[in-house]
Amino acid sequence: xxxxxxxxxxxxxxxxxxxxxxxxxxxxxxxxxxxxxxxxxxxxxxxxxxxxxxxxxxxxxxxxxxxxxxxxxxxxxxxxxxxxxxxxxxxxxxxxxxxxxxxxxxxxxxxxxxxxxxxxxxxxxxxxxxxxxxxxxxxxxxxxxxxxxxxxxxxxxxxxxxxxxxxxxxxxxxxxxxxxxxxxxxxxxxxxxxxxxxxxxxxxxxxxxxxxxxxxxxxxxxxxxxxxxxxxxxxxxxxxxxxxxxxxxxxxxxxxxxxxxxxxxxxxxxxxxxxxxxxxxxxxxxxxxxxxxxxxxxxxxxxxxxxxxxxxxxxxxxxxxxxxxxxx
Numbered sequence: 001x002x003x004x005x006x007x008x009x010x011x012x013x014x015x016x017x018x019x020x021x022x023x024x025x026x027x028x029x030x031x032x033x034x035x036x037x038x039x040x041x042x043x044x045x046x047x048x049x050x051x052x053x054x055x056x057x058x059x060x061x062x063x064x065x066x067x068x069x070x071x072x073x074x075x076x077x078x079x080x081x082x083x084x085x086x087x088x089x090x091x092x093x094x095x096x097x098x099x100x101x102x103x104x105x106x107x108x109x110x111x112x113x114x115x116x117x118x119x120x121x122x123x124x125x126x127x128x129x130x131x132x133x134x135x136x137x138x139x140x141x142x143x144x145x146x147x148x149x150x151x152x153x154x155x156x157x158x159x160x161x162x163x164x165x166x167x168x169x170x171x172x173x174x175x176x177x178x179x180x181x182x183x184x185x186x187x188x189x190x191x192x193x194x195x196x197x198x199x200x201x202x203x204x205x206x207x208x209x210x211x212x213x214x215x216x217x218x219x220x221x222x223x224x225x226x227x228x229x230x231x232x233x234x235x236x237x238x239x240x241x242x243x244x245x246x247x248x249x250x251x252x253x254x255x256x257x258x259x260x261x262x263x264x265x266x267x268x269x270x271x272x273x274x275x276x277x278x279x280x281x282x283x284x285x286x287x288x289x290x291x292x293x294x295x296x297x298x299x300x301x302x303x304x305x306x307x308x309x310x311x312x313x314x315x316x317x318x319x320x321x322x323x324x325x326x327x328x
Contacts, residue, residue: 030092030268036067040085040096042078044190048212052256052295053097055288056127059279074189077109077166078102086115090122090261092268099209100126100257100309101167105316109166111327118310122260125273126300126308127280128289129255130235131227132171133213134242135206137199138223145225145245152181152204159183162194162206170316171207171228171252173323178247195222209254210235210294228252235294252319255298255312257305269302 039057043049050072057068073081078098088094103117115121134148142148152159161183163169172185186203188194194206195216208216210227214236217224226242227233230251242250258276260269279285280297289295300308 039070042081063275086120088261090264096259100255104312108320122264123302123305124258126298127256128295129298130210130295131229131233133224135222157182160203162186162203164188164191168207214294
């Protein structure tokens with residue numbers, strides 16, 4: 001069919017009016033669809049991360065009135081899960097709920113990532129913030145950070161710590177650099193696996209996010225000694241900071257966000273952002289975070305998530321450089 005200059009100009013003139021209609025149609029189809037949304041979790045079932053992802057999935061089920069299926073794609077510091085999402089169809093039916101600090105640090109853990117953490121995802125919103133914890137076995141005679149530092153220095157390179165993820169490894173090596181202890185690093189696939197080994201006496205300590213660690217601490221299954229944030233956490237004010245405990249210039253913070261594959265239509269991104277922020281504002285969610293999930297709400301927008309991730313990347317570059325962690 002021959003396209004004349006007149007038809008071409010007419011089409012161009014209508015384009016600005018057609019695009020809003022296409023966007024509106026995309027959002028309308030998404031709102032009325034009963035198709036299930038798959039929520040991707042990069043951690044093992046039963047971990048604190050998995051609990052948090054499943055909480056949001058269940059709340060979204062009520063908001064969307066459709067099935068929400070959580071898929072655990074474990075391994076490689078959540079990069080397996082991230083790559084799955086990056087390659088998924090950008091239609092709003094594959095949602096990634098994941099630690100943003102992990103997304104920011106992975107470029108310095110792996111020599112070559114199969115995805116770009118800024119460009120290969122549609123940023124939806126920030127979700128929560130929480131500290132990391134340094135923990136020992138509940139059977140350990142160590143009760144305080146000064147006792148811990150003294151004991152680990154006495155053990156020298158016979159001391160050991162477990163790390164189930166990249167952030168734990170960074171925290172462990174940063175502690176060694178800041179405190180002078182010489183503990184050996186021991187990798188694990190998950191935090192529960194590392195916890196079992198610690199309680200069996202195979203390692204001396206490990207790092208945990210507050211979602212998992214404070215729950216276990218309160219149930220007497222491990223002993224938390226300090227938080228990694230620069231100020232005490234309102235979630236457990238009795239725990240001192242690393243800096244208060246004699247470890248200078250130590251600040252690490254976990255935070256979570258939600259992502260779609262890149263090129264997901266903006267109306268769908270905005271609707272999911274709205275749903276998630278409504279969940280964060282819900283009083284039941286606030287109570288769950290305070291008592292169960294051990295986190296603090298961190299609402300946001302697609303723009304604020306992108307900006308926070310972008311500024312967090314150089315922060316972790318500095319931490320990894322100080323900790324002398326080489327990309328693998």
